[in-house]
Amino acid sequence: MSRADVLLAGAGRRPNPLWTLGLLRSELVTTVRRWRTLALLGVLAAVPVLVGIAVKIETRGGGPAGGGGEGPAFISQITNNGLFLVFTALAATLPFFLPMAVGVVAGDAIAGEAGAGTLRYLLVAPAGRTRLLLTKYATVLAFCLLATLVVAVSALLVGALLFPLGELTTISGTRISFAEGLGRALLIALVVAASLVGVAALGLFVSTLTNSGIAAMATTVGLLITVQIVDQIPQLHALQPYLFPHYWLSFADLMRDPVYWDDLVKNLGLQALYAAVFGAAAWARFTAKDINA
Amino acid sequence: MAPYESDDAVGAARDEHPRSGRRKAARYAVPVAVVGVAAATIGLVPALADSGDPDLPKISAQQLIEKIATSDVQQLSGTVKISTDLGLPDLGGLENGLMSGAGRGGSGDGSSADPQAKLTELVSGTHTLRVAADGPDRQKLSLLESGAEYSLIRDGKDVWGYDSKSNEVYHSTGAGSGKDREAEPPATPKDFADQALKSVDDTTSVTVDGTAQVAGRDAYKLLIRPKQSGTTVGAISIAVDAKTGMPLKFTLTPSSGGAAVLDAGFTQVSFARPAASTFAFTPPKGAKVTEGKDAPGAREHAPKHGEDFAGGLAGKDGLKVLGKGWTSVATFDTGAKGGLPTGSQGGDLGGFLGSLGDPVSGKFGKGTVFSTRLVNALITDDGKVYAGTVTKEALVKAADAGK
Numbered sequence: 001m002s003r004a005d006v007l008l009a010g011a012g013r014r015p016n017p018l019w020t021l022g023l024l025r026s027e028l029v030t031t032v033r034r035w036r037t038l039a040l041l042g043v044l045a046a047v048p049v050l051v052g053i054a055v056k057i058e059t060r061g062g063g064p065a066g067g068g069g070e071g072p073a074f075i076s077q078i079t080n081n082g083l084f085l086v087f088t089a090l091a092a093t094l095p096f097f098l099p100m101a102v103g104v105v106a107g108d109a110i111a112g113e114a115g116a117g118t119l120r121y122l123l124v125a126p127a128g129r130t131r132l133l134l135t136k137y138a139t140v141l142a143f144c145l146l147a148t149l150v151v152a153v154s155a156l157l158v159g160a161l162l163f164p165l166g167e168l169t170t171i172s173g174t175r176i177s178f179a180e181g182l183g184r185a186l187l188i189a190l191v192v193a194a195s196l197v198g199v200a201a202l203g204l205f206v207s208t209l210t211n212s213g214i215a216a217m218a219t220t221v222g223l224l225i226t227v228q229i230v231d232q233i234p235q236l237h238a239l240q241p242y243l244f245p246h247y248w249l250s251f252a253d254l255m256r257d258p259v260y261w262d263d264l265v266k267n268l269g270l271q272a273l274y275a276a277v278f279g280a281a282a283w284a285r286f287t288a289k290d291i292n293a
Numbered sequence: 294m295a296p297y298e299s300d301d302a303v304g305a306a307r308d309e310h311p312r313s314g315r316r317k318a319a320r321y322a323v324p325v326a327v328v329g330v331a332a333a334t335i336g337l338v339p340a341l342a343d344s345g346d347p348d349l350p351k352i353s354a355q356q357l358i359e360k361i362a363t364s365d366v367q368q369l370s371g372t373v374k375i376s377t378d379l380g381l382p383d384l385g386g387l388e389n390g391l392m393s394g395a396g397r398g399g400s401g402d403g404s405s406a407d408p409q410a411k412l413t414e415l416v417s418g419t420h421t422l423r424v425a426a427d428g429p430d431r432q433k434l435s436l437l438e439s440g441a442e443y444s445l446i447r448d449g450k451d452v453w454g455y456d457s458k459s460n461e462v463y464h465s466t467g468a469g470s471g472k473d474r475e476a477e478p479p480a481t482p483k484d485f486a487d488q489a490l491k492s493v494d495d496t497t498s499v500t501v502d503g504t505a506q507v508a509g510r511d512a513y514k515l516l517i518r519p520k521q522s523g524t525t526v527g528a529i530s531i532a533v534d535a536k537t538g539m540p541l542k543f544t545l546t547p548s549s550g551g552a553a554v555l556d557a558g559f560t561q562v563s564f565a566r567p568a569a570s571t572f573a574f575t576p577p578k579g580a581k582v583t584e585g586k587d588a589p590g591a592r593e594h595a596p597k598h599g600e601d602f603a604g605g606l607a608g609k610d611g612l613k614v615l616g617k618g619w620t621s622v623a624t625f626d627t628g629a630k631g632g633l634p635t636g637s638q639g640g641d642l643g644g645f646l647g648s649l650g651d652p653v654s655g656k657f658g659k660g661t662v663f664s665t666r667l668v669n670a671l672i673t674d675d676g677k678v679y680a681g682t683v684t685k686e687a688l689v690k691a692a693d694a695g696k
Contacts, residue, residue, distance in 0.1 A: 059579075073440030076460035079579045091440060169577035171457035172423075172435055173444040174570050252440040257571075260372075260423075260437060276327045284320035 020135065023127060027139040031105060037143070040101040041150050047097060048089035048155035055079065056162045073252050074171075081168040082159025083178070086185045087255065089155035090148070090192050094248050095228065098147055098192070099199045103220035105143045106203025109136040110286065112213035119291055129287045137204055137279065144196040152189040170257040184254055191251045195267060198244035198274030199224060205282040208289065241266075244274050346504045347511040349535050354499045357515050357533060358490060364538030370425040370571075371508065371562035373481055377417055377555050380666035406456040406463035406583065408445050424481055425567040433571055448572045452585070455574065462576040465585030482557050486531045486540035489517060496521050496618030507532045507541040508559040519619035523687035524548065525667055526619055537564060547666045548684075554667045615679075615691050622681035622691040653685070657692040 031037055055078050073091040077084040110133070113119040122132055159165070168181045176184075203220040210216050224245075230236055231243050240246050247267035253260040352360075414420070414436070423435040436443040441458035454463035493499060502516035512532040519526055525547050532542035542558030576582050615622045650661035653671065660673035662685050670680035671688045679692050 073458075076458065077577065080460070080577045164578070169575075171440075171442040173442075173446060173453070173455040173457070173574050175573070175575065249440055253437075256435075256437070256442060260421075273327075273331050277324050277331070280324035280327050281321070284323055288317035288320050 020131060023131070023135050024138055027135055028142060031139050031143060032146070036108075037105065040104060041147060044093060044097055044101060044147055044151050045154040047093050048085055048151060048158050051075075051089055051092060052078070052085050052155070052158040052162050055085075073249065074255070077169070077171075078159070078163060080164075081181070082161075082163035082165050083156070083168055083181050083185060085159035085163065086152050086155040087188060087252070089151050090188060091249060091252065093151050094192055094195065094251075095245065096224075098144075098151070099196060099224050099245070100221050101147050102140065102144050102196045102200050103203045103224055104217045106140045106200045107207050107216035107218075107220040108213045109140055109204055110207040110282075111210050111216035112207075114211040114291070115213045123291060130283065133204070133208075133283055133286050137200070137282075140200045140204060141197065144200055145190075145193040148189050148193040148196070152185065156185070171252070171255050172257040174257040176257065188251050188254050191254065191264065191268075194271060195248050195251065196271075198271040198278075201275040201278035201282070202244070205278040205285065208282045208286040242270070244270060246270070347506060347535075349504045349511055349513060352501060352513060354501050354515065357501055357513055358493070358499065360538035361486065361490065361515075361531075361533055361540060366426075366537050366539045366564060367428050368426060368566040369539070369562060369564050370567040371423070371559045373422040373424055373557060374419065374560050375415060375422060375555075375557040376419040376553070377415065378552055378666065379417065379554060379668070380664075406443070406454040406459070406461040407585070408452075408454050408463065422481075425571050427567055427569075427572065431572040433567075444574075446572055446574045448574065451574075453574045453576075455576075455580075460577065460580045462580045462582040463585055464576075464582055482531070482540040482543040482559065485543040485545075485555065485557055486533075489529050489531065489543070489545075493517065494618060496620075502530065504535075505532050505542075507534075508562045510541060510562065511535045512541050521618055521620045523683050523690075524619040525669065525682050525684055532558070545667070549666065551666070615694065620681070620683050620687055620691075622679050622683060622688060624677060624679045624691075626677050651685070653689055655689045655693050657689075660692070662688065 051072075055075065059079050072088050074084045074087040078088055110119065113122060123129065127135075166178055167175055168178065169175055199220070202223065203216070206219045206223070207213075207216040210219075227243050228245055231240055231245055247263050247270060250263035250267045253262075253264055421437040423433075423437065425433040430447070430449050432447045434445045438458065441456075443457070444453075444455045446453045446455070450466050452465045456462075496519060498518045498520055500516050500518075502514040505512050505514050512534050515531040515533055517529040517531070527546040527548035527550070530542075530544045530546075531540050533539070534541050541562065543555070544553045544558075545555040546553050612623055612625045615624060650663040650672075653660055653662050657677075658673055658675060660671050660677075663670045663672070664685065668680060668682055669685055669688050670678060671685075671692055672678050673692065677692075679688055681688065681691070683691070
């Protein structure tokens with residue numbers, strides 16, 4: 001065994017952490033640079049603009065927004081404080097737009113590479129299956145955070161342009177300073193991003209089942225819609241606390257004073273459970289399957 | 294060893310082996326194990342957390358009732374979970390609409406922040422409330438809704454109702470201090486316990502039924518049972534905090550068995566002084582503010598809700614009470630001959646209403662009984678109403694006797 005061989009064997013056994021980071025960086029750049037991803041982010045950024053303009057037009061005559069409590073959460077408070085547009089936009093996008101975007105990116109993660117015939121090369125380029133899967137999942141999670149922040153920042157800009165900012169009233173009726181409000185908005189964005197962890201793992205698992213990226217995306221989004229419908233059927237209430245979208249809107253509890261943690265903790269626990277179960281299932285499938293594309 | 298042969302690649306290479314099928318299948322044990330562990334955790338943790346009943350010095354029922362009576366908790370904050378299951382037909386949104394409509398009553402232009410309109414929602418379903426109090430002048434009661442909250446804040450003379458969902462504010466100024474507390478419908482375990490203890494007399498057996506842990510505090514359980522037969526009330530159990538004498542949990546089970554009709558208990562409670570900002574309220578910019586009528590008007594309406602639960606309806610205009618104790622039946626004459634438009638007379642709506650009740654007849658004539666799991670009401674064809682926390686048979690007997 002030559003000296004070089006020993007070095008190489010060592011590299012194979014204990015891969016350089018920088019190489020993992022390099023893989024992650026290249027994955028991130030590839031994902032974000034795709035036209036599809038940019039279009040998804042564009043749609044997400046447009047939602048707060050639409051909501052903001054609609055509320056502005058509706059309340060031009062001085063009437064209250066939201067028609068007496070209809071529409072997404074917080075919509076009637078937007079006219080008091082533009083910061084509420086952040087919460088309204090997240091409440092409007094969380095049930096569907098955000099998870100759909102995540103489903104598209106997650107579903108494409110493995111199946112898209114397989115469909116394009118590049119999965120083999122990724123594995124040959126000594127990535128290792130487990131490491132590649134983890135990198136893919138980390139990329140999808142980064143996209144969850146990016147998508148949420150795009151909505152939040154777009155909403156904050158629109159809210160600042162169209163509505164007054166300043167001290168805000170929590171939904172419990174107490175007042176908090178604008179700085180604390182901003183802090184809570186950031187916390188809410190993080191919680192919303194964390195709410196998508198479950199659907200991301202589900203999408204990744206589906207993605208390891210097929211070699212067609214489109215099929216994986218369609219299945220993930222289809223599952224999302226099905227689960228959302230099941231979550232609305234009152235006869236199935238015994239099942240609902242275990243469905244991943246069930247506690248999604250609990251992020252609104254962060255706007256109570258004091259914060260009501262019960263449902264928030266349940267939501268985060270449920271997301272962690274989905275991530276563990278479907279992440280492990282994706283690992284079992286991906287490390288055992290024949291890669292021929 | 295080639296560089297790309299990481300541990301995973303080795304596994305993949307061995308997959309060529311005949312035994313590889315089993316190795317592949319074994320990997321799926323990991324997600325299955327995760328599900329198993331999660332299911333076990335969900336099932337076991339509540340059982341383990343229930344660390345048995347606390348050891349407390351013995352106390353007599355009389356001492357415990359005195360403890361409640363002398364309890365003087367001025368400062369507290371906590372979360373209350375309240376579930377009501379009256380067995381009303383589930384009409385979904387319609388029911389809610391009717392309830393709030395009825396709650397609004399004659400006040401005309403009702404604001405959605407009007408306490409009367411809002412708190413009648415508590416009559417059905419499960420709700421989470423937050424309560425905070427600092428002395429007799431400052432209280433706050435919040436009804437937690439999905440993505441919104443309804444708060445009723447009392448700060449000195451001002452009573453504010455704030456509905457964050459519609460961004461509407463209700464404001465009234467009560468003259469006296471403390472008295473206006475009665476204007477709020479009962480929502481906390483203490484409110485219900487006070488109502489229940491009012492009805493304790495010789496028709497009731499009161500015992501101490503061991504101890505329990507409620508909201509992480511040691512509590513005595515007070516069990517109130519009617520001695521009479523014919524009432525729909527099975528038992529009332531009140532968990533009383535051993536230290537402060539404050540009722541922490543109130544459970545009313547019907548004599549027909551099954552789930553509790555009313556279950557209100559703290560899930561979290563603290564007897565520290567709440568932050569002053571909790572009770573400070575300024576209407577947010579752009580909120581619609583409705584000025585309420587004077588508080589005495591509101592006070593007149595309110596106790597209705599509470600007394601329904603306690604079964605005592607005495608002292609109302611045109612209202613007579615037949616019998617005593619738990620089997621007392623309230624009766625009043627609506628004056629409307631023909632009573633309720635049932636089946637044959639009332640057309641579609643009458644048929645619908647009639648189908649909700651059971652037709653009965655007796656010496657009093659004919660009528661329709663409307664049943665819930667707690668309160669039964671008989672509306673006779675000559676327009677008399679009998680209602681109480683009694684069984685259908687007892688109601689007919691009372692109507693016969695009252696004739």
